[in-house]
Amino acid sequence: MAYKTEHIAQQLRAAREGQKVSQRELSARSGLTQSHISQIERGTMEPGLGSLVDVARALDLEIVLAPKKLMPAIRNILDSSSTSNDVLTSDQRKLVARLERWLAQFGDGAGTRADADIFKDSLALLRHLPLTPDELDMLKRAADRLETSRADKMSRQEMGAIAREIRQLRNAAVHRDRDDAVPRSAYALDEEDDA
Amino acid sequence: MAYKTEHIAQQLRAAREGQKVSQRELSARSGLTQSHISQIERGTMEPGLGSLVDVARALDLEIVLAPKKLMPAIRNILDSSSTSNDVLTSDQRKLVARLERWLAQFGDGAGTRADADIFKDSLALLRHLPLTPDELDMLKRAADRLETSRADKMSRQEMGAIAREIRQLRNAAVHRDRDDAVPRSAYALDEEDDA
DNA sequence: ATCGTTTATATATAATCATATATCGGCGCA
């Protein structure tokens, strides 16, 4: 549908889920309806600017128009705070990257569009939310299954099964309570400050 | 009508007039109709997000969603180019360039990857934000330390220390209030370096 | 299997957006 605004929609969903608020809650805070939010996040339609600012404000985000030449500097600032609360193991990061590469390359032809969407959305979230070691292992096996069967054509059924499996991992990661479970990664990015 | 999005519309008009392009020209570049642009700028209606990104791109602007807490830092960057295109002293420019060359050449082997990333990101920002003379001096000493020890292998610890030191300079520059600070290059740090 | 919660899907209404036309302001000229 709309490719131009897709990354914005994804940012919104990431921010909402990162703050652990439901679409209903966000609906209450922003004044939009829940169904509207759903469609925006799924990219089935493009929001109006008014809706966008409402949702953004409800998520403590602001919309800024920046000259392109300043984008590297701005990206630095945005990244600097996002990396600080990134708790993923490098294993998970690599695995997700592997799956995203696979999806970019073979995803279009492999299964139904709905399955591909499920797949992509799930991965987008697994970029940010940690899995347990067991779950990581499941993810790895799924990746292996995909890659070994990529030469011959993969059946739609199998593709769908894997997509749903990965969505289950996504759901597990989303609904886990962050404070207790997180595997606590190898390195600690210490001390980010502000003054 | 729409007060939430009015400042965005004003920004668009300001950008267009600043670049001395007519609504017709912008219409051609963006794909929107001239009448549409007129209404957007006058605020008689709120554009859809798609229209906004089209117009923005045609004006070399980009839409970013930024956490509110990072807005001061981002405002610093945005202001830095609008007030005067370059507020950096040539000393700072040269120094940053020197450090970037060093990093490109020796950075990979010198320390941990995390430290190298910190280093690189910090430098990227210091390309755009001014330092005080004292801070510049600290930066210069850091550069000297790096370059004198580049022949023998530098210890990971020392590399990390320097990376963190430079990040502190970065943070100071990012979070500084622009109005009171930056005494405007009283001294010249004499520099023998060039490229 | 069922409940409670979260997210996705119909349908009616209100909005944007494109096409076409009108207004405003300036400049030359009789």
Add this chain to the structure above:
DNA sequence: TGCGCCGATATATGATTATATATAAACGAT
């Protein structure tokens, strides 16, 4: 002054699209 022209911006009127209301489906948990 008044007329005609021109570039730029603003204003009507139908097609297309977003949005709200109401309903269904998916999921985890008990």
